[in-house]
Amino acid sequence: MNVMNRNNLRLIRVKSKAKNTAESVAKSAAKKVLLSLSLAMICAFAQADSGTDTSGSHAIKVPPHAMSMEDVERFFPKPISRLPAVGEPPISRWIYDQYTVYFEGRRVIHSVMHRPEKNSHQ
Structure with missing residues (x-):
């Protein structure tokens, strides 16, 4: 194999490694973004059920x-x-x-606050 062919092979290998490195960096970044978005969504939707409704001006304890x-x-x-x-x-x-x-069997599955009655002024 002559010197020119060896240099061309080296250049192809370097380009291939650079391409693979760029692809792996992009894949790694994409995975991190997806993981971050997934965690953000989980945190946004996860709610600890404290048994207290705080939607009104006074907290009401519910099962x-x-x-x-x-x-x-x-x-x-x-x-x-x-x-x-x-x-x-x-x-x-x-x-x-x-x-x-609401109970399923003998366990609470949900506690639902009643809507406040609206006073009708006519």
């Missing part, structure tokens, strides 16, 4: 997700009414003055 019926009875006032379970899995509701608690 948190996964609390047992027994603990709801122990730590919260008596509901206005208890609706029996329906469907499969069995979903029941306990209605309170300002919120309703």
